[in-house]
Amino acid sequence: MTKTHAKEIAAKLLEIKAVFLKPHDMFTWASGIKSPIYCDNRITLSYPELRTYIKNAFVELIKKEFADVEVIAGVATAGIPQAALIADAMNLPLIYVRSSAKDHGRTNLIEGKIEEGQKVVLIEDLISTGSSSLKVIDALKEAQVELLGLVSIFNYGLKSAKNNLQDIKTFSLSSYDELLDAALEKAYIQAEDLDLLKNWKENL
DSSP, X not given: OOHHHHHHHHHHHHHTTSEEEOTTSOEEOTTSOEESEEEOXXXXXXXXXXXXXXXXXXXXXXXXXXXXXXXEEEETTTHHHHHHXXXXXXXXXXXXXXXXXXXXXXXXXEESOOOXXXXXXXXXXXXXXXXXXXXXXXXXXXXXXEEEEEEEEEEOOOHHHHHHTTTSOEEEEEEHHHHHHHHHHTTSSOGGGHHHHHHHHHTO
């Protein structure tokens, strides 16, 4: 992913309030982690120009890194619309994967048609600790497909995610570091907040 794309996307996420930075009033994630940042990339879907920019950046990245991809897979639920946009742009089949099976019907984990040995690229909206991605990766492995890699809009860059996803080729359109640069440049944060924000990431 180019630095230009990464910085542009980070700046846009801040501009549309898909990302909030509160270094002195922490958010609590669903996992219980206290965080100075909250990211909701679903908001990008409501901005056609940014939605298209992100779609095109995904397609560019996938063509470069995973040229032999045969199927696009979205992680339920936030990864599904991004995956649908990409699959449509690349004229590829689409599936999506749940983190847990339905409790009714066929109790599927994977929705859509997939065959053993097919080459799949997995789409996430964001990567935090990587633990939710692992559940989906396990489901794809069980389906005996070839997972080429995982791509996301945003990555917090946490050590836990690097450890959890160390065996998976992973790329993100933008990251926490680019976000901090954009936030400082556009005065969303002050220079004195940088150490606190950087230390939070290093300590997880």
